[in-house]
Amino acid sequence: MSVAWDDIGGLVDAHERFLAGARVDSDVRDPVLASWKRCRAAGLEPGRLYIPYEPDVALDERFMRAAEPVLRKLADSLSELGTTVALCDGQGWMVKRLGGNRELLARLDRVHFAPGFDMSEESAGTNGVGTALVERGPVQVVGREHFADCLQPFACAGAPIRDPLSGRIEAVLDLSCLRDDGDPIMLRLVKEAAQAIEARLLEASTERERALLAAYRQATADTGAGVDGAAGLGRIDLAVLREKAEALLASPHRTLDEVNLTGGRSAILLRRPVVGASGESGVVVEARILGHPSPVDLGIGTRAPAGHPPGPHTPGGGSHSRVADHTHRMAWADPTQDLAQALTPHPGTAHVVSSPSAGDTPGRLVLVGEPGVGRLALLARRRLELLHEAGIRIGATLDVTRTAEEVAEIAVPRFADFAAVDLPDAVLNGEEPEVLGGDSPLRRVALRSRNDEPRLYHVGDAFSYVSSTPQARSLESGRAVLEPVLSEALGWFAQDPVRLERVLAAGTHSLITVPLRARGATLGVVSFYRCANPEPFEGDDLSLAQELGGRAAMCIDNARRFTREHNTALTLQRSLLPRGRPEQSAVEVAYRYLPAQAAVGGDWFDVVPLSGARVALVVGDVVGHGLHAAATMGRLRTAVHNFCALDLPPDEVLTHLDDLVGRLDRGEGWALEKSSAESWSIGATCLFAVYDPVSRRCTLTRAGHPLPAVVAPDGTVEFVDLPSGPPLGLGGMPFETAELELAEGSQLVLYTDGLVEDRHRDIDAGLDRLRTVLAHPGRGPEDTCEAVLDALLPARPGDDVALLVARTHVLGADRVAQWDLPSDPSVVSRARAMVTQQLAAWGLSDLAFTTELVASELVTNAIRYATGPLQLRLLRDRALICEVSDGSNTSPRLRRARTEDEGGRGLFLVAQLTERWGTRYTPHGKIIWTEQPLP
Template sequence: MTVPQSRPPDVADGAPDTAAGAPPEGYAPRFLHQRLFGVARIAAFTLDRDGRILYWNAAAADLFGVPPDDAVGHDPAALLRLPGEHRAAFQPGAFGHVWCGACTVPRADHGELVETAWWVYPLEDAPGIGALALAADLRHLREEGPGLSMGGVLVAGPDGAARRDSGARLLRVEPALAASADADAARALARLLPPADPATPVIARRVLDLGCPAVTLSLTIRLPIVPYRGGPPDDPRVRPRAAGAARPGEPPRPDTVREHLAFLGEAGDQIGGSLDHLQAARTLAAAIVPRFADFAAVELLDVVADAAGPAADIDDTVRVRRVGVVHNDEPGRWDDAVPEGEVLRLPPGTSCLQAMRSGRTVHVPRVDDACAARLAAPFTDRDLRPLYTGRALVIVPLIARGRALGNIKLLRKPDRPGFDDVDLALLGELARRAALCIDNGRLYRREVQVAQELQRSMLPDDPPDVAGARVRYRYRPAGQAAQVGGDWFDAIPLPGCRLGIVVGDVMGHGLTSAAIMGQLRTAVRTLAGEDTRPGRLLRQLDGLARRLGEDYLATCLYAIYDPVARTCTLANAGHVPPVLVAPDGGSRVLDLPEGVPIGVGGAPFEAVQIPVEDGSRLVLCTDGLLERRDRDLDEGLRELRGHLAAAPPDLDAACDAVLAGLGSDNPVDDVALVAVGFDGLPPADVAAWDLEPEPSMVRWARAQVAERLTRWGLDALTPTIQLLASELATNALLHGAGSVRLRLVRGRALVCEVYDDGADLPHLRTAAATDESGRGLQLVSHLAARWGTHRTAHGKVVWFEHDL
């Protein structure tokens, strides 16, 4: 089928015009209003005498991603980042004739490249206006126009002669140099300009005098749709295949445009049905074989396959990974020659590298022996010539968002017809759709990986090893990767062999919730390190969340277990209540004041202290473990108590039994579970003395410490512990108030605590050579493994730990 021409037929395709003379008699620039303006949205803007934008229509905002307020008053060449050879066209008076051209520009909002056709008209008699520019998206012209052909771009210069823009790889565009008073064209052009501007009729008349732009077609090609001829479009048809083209055993081949479109739709649904970019690539290969090819291999850039970062530039060191291979030969025929998962380094000059660099399909109608040898040359450890020889080869690049992701390599056996133009067009469209699905899957996987890595980095690794308690964690992310949330948990060793336990749940999901979770967990650890009581800790956490922002909402439960006093103090901020399991297996949900979530404010957080027996267990969790569509929170708590009653005494086994029983293999929300076994410290490992606040108490305390260390078999530590304990006792005598109490606790480390009723907390300072005080805490800091101070209900405690 030969497409009608809109310029003299003696101009050969691919050769530059030497003149832009008058069109043949009877020529009318009908494409202006019947094709160009009717098919694609036309961006229009006017320039003042200084080359600044005066008017910017809505189509220009949509095409270039620049709103009118950001465009008016700017230089279009700089605003649109035009290539150097196109900048002069937007200087008023640069050409004495209409200028036509084409180039690729990035959108301002997200950087996607847009292939754009331009027509620039210098306007000498329009008041205050120096030029009018029209632009169209060439992709829309190709997809919606009458099968527009690929070719160079013809540009009319100042002398009226046409020249070819050799750098363009777009549509053939030329000015129709005939004057026309076509009223339809004038109305179509006027609609692009501001209706209230009195210069609009002048601009339209001037443009028509200069010549209307026309898109020309001059190739003899088969098109999947017929050209427009002025009436209702006929039913789409393709050229009938030659008789006898189909051979016995050839797979069925679509023979109508509807079948092509149905195939594209079906294949697109299959490829886009998975958020896994590797699965989408494999589905692409499976959709093509055997319908359009006998062999298909999808190769992705190694960085794309790993979803490790953005697609890299295509250079001589690029590496690709073969992620999908499908063929209709005997099973296993090519498994060793082209295995899936193989990473390849493409040597310079290979067809695959050429396709990705240029963005163009590489088509070899028949691979001869020499070509097969070149294709197989990079594989020195195997002979791939039998795979290529005699077959038709097509390499289609996978391009998405202006970046090459890889390519798909297709082969047809010698007994099948080669790839024709319709096949290449369909495969190119399928590759574009598949590349977008693959890139979307890669971006989705990368986002999920970032969220999961962020969340994992903010959760504790191994439970702490503390005296008097055992801690076990379990965490299950949501079954849907997009539901990565803000559940957190922690166990924090505190002074005096105590243990802080926290479980929280940030409202919402995604990266924001994970980031908020990390901030709140850090804040809890910081406040707990100051030995802040549970109610006060939640109040301070609530104040912090409200200062950080409105989105900082979370539930939280904080508890402190004292293995010496055998008590557990808890405070709740709208979280799921914990379950306490007695040594005999009986369980109960602790009745705590619920409180409001963190970040709401306006309500106190009350702490409750309960006695706990040795051998009992405390289980804390988030609502993702308990709530389901068919199960509310109360029912989930009842089931949790039942599973805990039947669980084995080992904490690890008990946690696994609870997760298995409550069906958390594929949760719809994050699941966090913390189990704490209360063992307590034996009374023989604790020694305490009340000291009279007088100078002799220091000597008496030293004697008591030495006697207890001897009983515990720690005589080697006696000199050091005596020295440090006497320093703390002296500090309490000089700077404290009220009664003084000394306590030694033997756990994972030896802990020494000195209590007094004073309110002032001591701090480490540098003592000068003439100072009489200030060296005691320096000595403690130097000899002890850890030391610190915190307030109590009636005073303060200064403590240190010494490793055993």
């Protein structure tokens, strides 16, 4: 093709429109669109994939012996077409790759489409391997249909390979090439190759297995053709009939079953024993449809084969002779023999069946099998399906309680009628489990019941098992315990005889209890009961329960360890965040910190009092989650406090933080260097604001952080248009500041991106919602925090959230006194007089002597050593602040004068007489300030 089909029509930009939230149903094939939705729900990013690698991926020898000749033949036939053949296991891990030219293989290696890598949809997005696994059928994915950007230059077709006897997907076969070399025939080739491997697997099975499978397939095919045409049964009805027929075939003591079908009809299933000509015995299941308007021939066919007249009790060549034919086929020895020939009746075939009564509707054969083999095969397949589903569903949330609930949900009703999971509180809290004995305290964490049977304990109840109970024996021995007949298990009654008598009277008759053991420790116990199912538990059920308990234990232990790490990181995070509100008068603050449900991150906030009654407001977000992010957050917060102590401007604070993050990312300053297996990196965003209550000016700068919001006293909301600086850690780029004047009572709202953005909501939509919530005048900071969190956050946030709301105050003119002074020594006495007079007006005459001396020393030093205009300022805030500014950048130094020195004691006296003092720089010079506590 000169133009690839995915270059035509709406698919050209469908991927981008889908990611933007637009509907693309008419432009994208349904399987591809469904895959895209799964990829997005899994959190995959098209521009960035993390594909796990496992070096020892393999399939069993039986499968490889069947597959290798087909793979070699397929690879040889495609050797000149620039196509590679890949074989993956049943989970999507690539085992083998054959064929393909050098260019194709090099490009596939770059995107990790190579042996050992995980090609499942959860890791690699839409592709021939992963999507075929999820769809459980052949698929073709071309160019832009791939979810990941790096896979769009390719075309691929994949098909699952099933075990013919169990129906379980054992592997996936894939053909891949460059997009321009793709051809629709690839789908047919990969399907045929998968069928060839399945045929070779069937040839490797026993003769009886092949015969039973052939009979099963033919019966299924005949059922589909005959019943659909005659009785109008759909796929759902046919599936229900087959499932019930399998169950009836496997039940040695049942001969009849009734099945409700659609359209008000029902079916009677009849189980008949048969004996073939060679003496082999088997069982057939026939279906008779009731409620059809006219008699329906449900026999295996409507005519007897040529040369054989209809049987005496089978109208139109009914089921009796055909049943004998199918039974004869159970001994089919030649797997290459033509199926029709194998089904041809043999003269003199003997059979023993019960004849239908004269009023019966003719039956149609549904299933053929051997009672013992059929029962075991059916149970084995169902157990495999149960274990497969357990592997997929259990443990996905890494939450101990939810994992326990998933165990009970998997078991009921397919394995048990009632299931309960009991764990100690230590496991629920993520702690290391103690050694559990029979009398160890437990708590019921999960409960699942098929019906409303009486039960001893409910979810949340705490209790201990009596030592004679199966659960206690299981905990003591570390082994599963089977009680097939509970009425005979006297130790079970000892827990609560009165209550358990009622449980037994309600029909509970069989029990398996399994200890949940992982890494050599016992985490709890799970109990499976049967009530509605009349069959007691048996030895094979015990094996299944042990396997299910083992998988559940590993998942619960993983969830427990995750809980421990989460709690540790959360404790560290909370210990590093501010405790309480610092003393300052510039703003009234309220804040919230909400950790993510999945993992604690590195979000933080801070309120730092500065000199001159000012305050710094900080919000930051460290990349990543867990202990590393929390520890990095603590370092950055400490660094911010240190930089604030130096009275650095906001842009310089971010410059120093940027340098610190870069050094941390390079491993400088770490007690332990990152190992080669640790690929985590350090980065952060930050917003830094300084508010001055005297001038009402607010200076802001940001490093890759979301814009702050300003809520005016009248409720008007505006997002401050700050220059966009790079995130911390990139280095090399300057940070710019913006300055705005805030009216008294304005609210400055700072937050992290987890508040306004997640995988289901675009950041613009989140900002619009935030604007709407904030647009309420007269609301205090605490109420603003509550309203914002209620409106924007789900019950289980996927990312950390830090929110800081500050309502501004103004230091009025009655609390500020300032004087411009000439650079003349004679002005010092005048400065002392003005200070004394102002303190008297404020009622602070007790501080006059000290303040007069401090002002005199600072003004004298400024006249002697500095240049430019001088200014003396007094601020009455929580402390008495005295400031002297000049036009020099020279910083004074505190030193201890020697005995013979005539000077050098001024700053020493100032430091002794005041509580704090320091220097901060301005664009036009510096300010030396002091603070004295008020009386």
